[in-house]
Amino acid sequence: MRVVVSVFWMVAGTAWALEENSVDNLYDEHFPPLHPNCTQVASVNMERSLTDLLLLRIEVQLRELKQAEQASAGILREMVDILTDNKVSFTSREVSCPGNFRKFGDTCLYLAKETDLTWEAARVFCQDLGGDLAVFRDANAFAEALRYVKSSVAAKDTTAWVGGRDHLVEGEWRWVDGEDMPRGTPFWGDYNYVREPAQGAAANCAALYGPDGFLVHDGVCGSKYKPLCQIKLSRK
Ligand SMILES: [Ca+2]
Incomplete structure (x- = not known):
């Protein structure tokens, strides 16, 4: 009798235990336990959203700044263009020669073809035009002046005063x-083979003595020749 009772309790205990395990499994299956870091995950997700929002705002602001920068660059370019034009305009105004003067390098020259004056009067004539009788800083300037004089006057016997x-x-x-x-070549000429x-x-x-190719000769100051006037555009 004691053996029968023991077996009964063993069978009943096992059945109860099996039934209990089965219920737990079903519960876990349909109601999974909350993640232990559930609150933390929600917080992280919220932070990510805020970060994304901030990044988006920063991106929009950067885009706006870039557009403003491009607009500013456009305005600056226009200003630079205007200032450059003004500079060119002013520069060209500075280097332009007045009246009948022709520009040669940094000077303006004018041969008064219709005027014959003494050296002193010729100088006053040129000064009244804002210049003086021409001087030549170097051989190149002298060569330019000779080309100008030769192209200005047809008569080879023309003579022009210089300063x-x-x-x-x-x-x-x-x-x-x-x-x-300077003395000698290429400025001064010869007269009857004399320097x-x-x-x-x-x-x-x-x-500038025409019969000698307009090379420099000494002349009597009271003689009347044509003034070769010059206006210097710089202090060189
Ligand atoms: Ca002399």
Whole structure:
């Protein structure tokens, strides 16, 4: 009898245990347990959303800044163009030569073909035009002046006054701007195979002598020749 009761309780206990396990499994299956970090996950997701929102705002602001920058760059470019045009305009205004003067490098030249004056009067004539009798800084400037004079006057016997003289000390030739006049080739010419200047104290003013290819000769200051006037565009 005791054996029968024990077996009964063992069978009943096992059945109850099996039934209990089965219920737990079903519950877990249909009601899975909450994740232990459930609250943390929600918080992380919220932070990500905020970060995304901030990134989006930053991106929009960057785009707006870029558009503003492009607009500003366009305006700046236009300003630079306008200033450049003004600079060119001012520069060209500075370097333009007045009236009948022709531009050669940084100077303007004008040969008054219809005018014959003494050296002093010729100088005043040029000064009244805002310049002075022409001087030549170097051989290139002299060559340019010769080309201009030769192209301006048809007559080879024309002579033109330039801004050089030796009236203070015989033989010491100076330009009207105070600089020493160069001597010899290619400036000075020859007369009857004699190197100019050759007339001593009788001739103290410099002229471009047409019959000698407009090379420089000493002339009598009271003679009347055509003024070769010059306006300097810079202080060089
Ligand atoms: Ca002389």
